[in-house]
Every structure is written in C-alpha cells, then in structure tokens.
Amino acid sequence: MLSRRKIFAAAVAVMLSALAFTPVYALDNGLARTPPMGWNSWNSFHCDVSAKLVEETADAMVTSGMKAAGYTYVNIDDCWLLKKRGRSGGLVPDPKKFPHGIKAVAAYVHRKGLKLGIYESAGATTCAGYPGSIGHEKQDAAQFARWGVDYLKYDNCGDYQGETYLQRYTAMRDALAQSGRPIVYSLCEWGNKAPWTWAQPVGNLWRTTQDITPRWETDQPVDQYPQGIMEILDQQAALTAAASHPGAWNDPDMLEVGNGYLTGDESRAHFSLWALLNAPLIAGNDLRSMSKEVRDILTNREVIAVDQDWGGRQGYRVSEDGNTQVWAKPMSDGSVAVILLNRRRGPVSIATTAQATGLKPAGSYRVRDLWKHTDSVSHGRIEATVGTHAVAMYRIWAGSKGTLEMAAKKE
Numbered sequence: 086m087l088s089r090r091k092i093f094a095a096a097v098a099v100m101l102s103a104l105a106f107t108p109v110y111a112l113d114n115g116l117a118r119t120p121p122m123g124w125n126s127w128n129s130f131h132c133d134v135s136a137k138l139v140e141e142t143a144d145a146m147v148t149s150g151m152k153a154a155g156y157t158y159v160n161i162d163d164c165w166l167l168k169k170r171g172r173s174g175g176l177v178p179d180p181k182k183f184p185h186g187i188k189a190v191a192a193y194v195h196r197k198g199l200k201l202g203i204y205e206s207a208g209a210t211t212c213a214g215y216p217g218s219i220g221h222e223k224q225d226a227a228q229f230a231r232w233g234v235d236y237l238k239y240d241n242c243g244d245y246q247g248e249t250y251l252q253r254y255t256a257m258r259d260a261l262a263q264s265g266r267p268i269v270y271s272l273c274e275w276g277n278k279a280p281w282t283w284a285q286p287v288g289n290l291w292r293t294t295q296d297i298t299p300r301w302e303t304d305q306p307v308d309q310y311p312q313g314i315m316e317i318l319d320q321q322a323a324l325t326a327a328a329s330h331p332g333a334w335n336d337p338d339m340l341e342v343g344n345g346y347l348t349g350d351e352s353r354a355h356f357s358l359w360a361l362l363n364a365p366l367i368a369g370n371d372l373r374s375m376s377k378e379v380r381d382i383l384t385n386r387e388v389i390a391v392d393q394d395w396g397g398r399q400g401y402r403v404s405e406d407g408n409t410q411v412w413a414k415p416m417s418d419g420s421v422a423v424i425l426l427n428r429r430r431g432p433v434s435i436a437t438t439a440q441a442t443g444l445k446p447a448g449s450y451r452v453r454d455l456w457k458h459t460d461s462v463s464h465g466r467i468e469a470t471v472g473t474h475a476v477a478m479y480r481i482w483a484g485s486k487g488t489l490e491m492a493a494k495k496e
C-alpha cells in the first residue's frame with residue numbers, strides 16, 4: 086500500500102510538472118506576437134458601417150502607405166448585424182449594410198493582402214443592442230471562421246446571464262480555438278476587473294480603460310466614459326511591468342489620431358505614447374480623407390518600430406514634475422526610446438539623463454529624434470523645449486557604437 090507521504094510526494098510532483106509545462110504568460114494561439122496594427126470603424130463612424138466603408142478603407146490602407154508601414158487589420162465594430170438571429174440561430178449581417186454578407190467583404194480585404202476583424206459582445210446584447218454571443222459562442226466562432234474573419238473584438242455589454250467575466254471570456258476563447266481558424270482575440274472588458282492580472286492566457290490583448298474620446302483631457306473620473314488621452318495615460322502608468330508580453334498586450338483603446346478636437350501636436354503625442362506602451366495601433370480616423378499631416382503621423386516608421394519591438398517590458402513613466410513627464414522603454418537592441426511630455430499649455434523645457442532612462446553609463450550617446458528624423462550626440466543630458474500638449478521622442482544608443490554608426494552614415 087502507498088504511504089501517505091508517497092501519495093503526497095506524487096501529488097506535488099504532478100503539480101510541479103503541470104506548472105513547468107503549462108506556462109500561462111500568453112494565449113497559446115501564436116497570434117499578435119507584436120501589437121496588432123490596423124483600423125476600426127467605431128471612433129469615426131459608430132453605427133454607420135457598411136461593406137462600402139470597409140472596402141474603401143482597405144483600398145485607402147494600401148494607397149496611403151499604411152499597409153506598407155505595417156497596418157493589417159480592417160475591423161468592423163458594432164452594428165454590422167440584424168437585431169434578431171436567423172432561423173438556425175446564426176448571426177445575420179444587415180443586408181442593407183452588407184448586401185453580399187461578411188464573407189464577400191473578407192474576400193475583398195484578403196485580396197488586398199489585409200485581414201478582416203469583426204465585433205461581438207460577451208453578453209446577451211452588444212452595446213448598441215444587437216444580439217450578443219453569450220450562450221452562442223461555438224456557433225458564432227464557427228460562423229466567423231467560415232466567413233474568413235481574422236480578428237474578434239469581444240465587448241462587455243448585455244446581460245451576463247449569471248456568468249462570471251472569466252466564464253464569459255474563456256468560453257469565446259475556447260470556441261475560437263475550436264473554430265479551426267487563427268483569430269486574434271481582443272478582450273474589450275474596459276479594465277473593469279483588472280484584466281492585466283488574469284487575461285494573459287485568455288486573450289491576445291485586453292482593454293485597460295473605459296472608451297477613449299478625441300480630447301487631450303476630460304477631467305472625468307478614471308472609471309467613467311469618456312476618457313481623454315491624458316486620463317488614459319495616467320491609468321497605464323499604474324499597470325504592472327509584467328502584464329504585457331508578445332501575444333498578450335495591454336490595450337489603452339483605439340487611436341484618435343486625426344479625430345475630433347486633437348491638434349497635430351496632440352495627435353503626435355498620443356501616437357508616440359501609445360507606441361511606447363506597446364499598444365495595439367488601431368487607427369480610428371477616416372483613412373479615405375485624411376490629411377497629409379495625419380497620414381505622416383500614422384506612418385512614422387521610426388515610432389512604429391518602437392511599438393513593434395519587445396525589449397522586455399512596455400514603456401513606463403520615469404519621472405513626473407507637475408505637468409511634465411519623462412517616459413522610457415527598453416528596446417531589444419539595447420537602445421532606449423524616450424518621450425519628454427508637456428501636458429500643459431505653453432512651451433516648457435524638459436530634461437532627463439540617459440542613465441535615468443535605463444541606459445548604461447557612457448562618454449557619449451547617439452540621440453535620434455523620431456519626429457524630426459535627425460541625429461545628435463549627447464554626453465548624458467537629454468533636454469528639449471516642448472510645446473503645448475506635445476512630446477519630443479528619441480531613441481538613444483549608449484557609447485561609441487551608436488555614435489560611430491551615425492558618423493559612418495554621414496560620410
């Protein structure tokens with residue numbers, strides 16, 4: 086007969102091996118190894134979605150150079166469907182908005198070398214009152230897969246029917262896994278239950294906040310709609326360094342670059358900060374009619390490179406002094422991305438040091454300005470005069486390597 090000690094030892098061994106072989110840092114679907122990049126209809130169009138809008142946006146994504154800069158997903162948000170499920174219980178695309186269904190739109194988007202995203206909710210209804218997916222997860226996931234959907238944004242509206250957030254969000258995760266199609270799983274739980282503490286093995290990205298609005302700041306409490314760029318930023322500063330990983334990203338909501346009340350400088354600051362946070366870069370403006378200034382912001386490859394790089398942790402706040410802040414993010418090649426942020430009105434001088442941002446001590450540093458696209462050399466001090474609601478953004482390399490490479494380029 087087995088002694089109690091042996092049974093206990095065997096149980097411990099089983100538990101340890103389970104721990105060793107099932108790391109739960111990220112959803113194991115191989116997707117979103119870098120923060121997803123694309124577009125979503127909600128911020129500019131709300132319920133006014135259609136096949137025409139999606140297809141014209143896919144065209145614009147290609148002709149504007151956004152596809153070449155890395156944008157891939159064209160995502161339909163709420164209101165794409167009819168208010169009632171079909172006879173066999175399936176979701177029915179609104180025939181007025183999508184006369185040939187979602188499959189035809191997916192095929193169009195795929196022919197452009199892009200991917201299609203769709204929206205549903207982990208409750209009885211979507212936020213705009215259309216049928217939600219709770220209780221229909223398998224059927225809906227299978228339907229999305231048959232249509233050729235590549236990305237699901239899964240919202241948090243409607244009656245939860247007595248289920249916990251974990252039950253609701255894992256039910257769709259499992260249904261997507263069984264659908265046979267790789268589908269990026271974007272949790273839109275608004276940060277209600279601190280998803281950065283539990284969502285890594287559930288989804289590829291999770292919203293950390295209430296909905297964004299195209300304003301620099303709103304003075305709203307952080308748990309209430311709508312949130313300005315600065316309120317959202319403040320919430321990100323409090324997130325743990327360990328939360329995001331390749332395959333599992335904090336999502337401070339879709340971009341408002343080029344929208345509403347944001348000035349050019351505010352849009353540049355918003356884009357820079359989201360890149361530093363390894364946020365999904367999901368544009369929310371009308372790509373068909375954007376200005377050159379907005380296009381240049383969204384396609385700034387040096388800033389996008391910061392977003393798409395993983396050097397071990399997302400960007401973090403190094404220091405703050407009332408209305409000025411310094412943010413930094415380690416890059417995988419040993420350089421550091423740095424943002425000097427002026428939150429207030431009127432120009433202000435902001436300074437930090439290379440060492441404060443995590444760079445090793447060195448006699449000189451190469452400082453690359455990611456908006457001016459110019460290089461300079463520093464002996465450790467990083468300083469700029471930054472205008473109203475604006476940033477200076479740099480990538481900095483320590484020592485002779487960076488400065489020598491720079492000199493070689495100039496020759």
Ligand code: GLA
Pocket residue numbers: 127162163211212213240273275295296
């Ligand atoms: C919620 C989400 C938004 C958007 C709308 C659609 O508010 O947070 O991003 O998807 O629903 O109704």
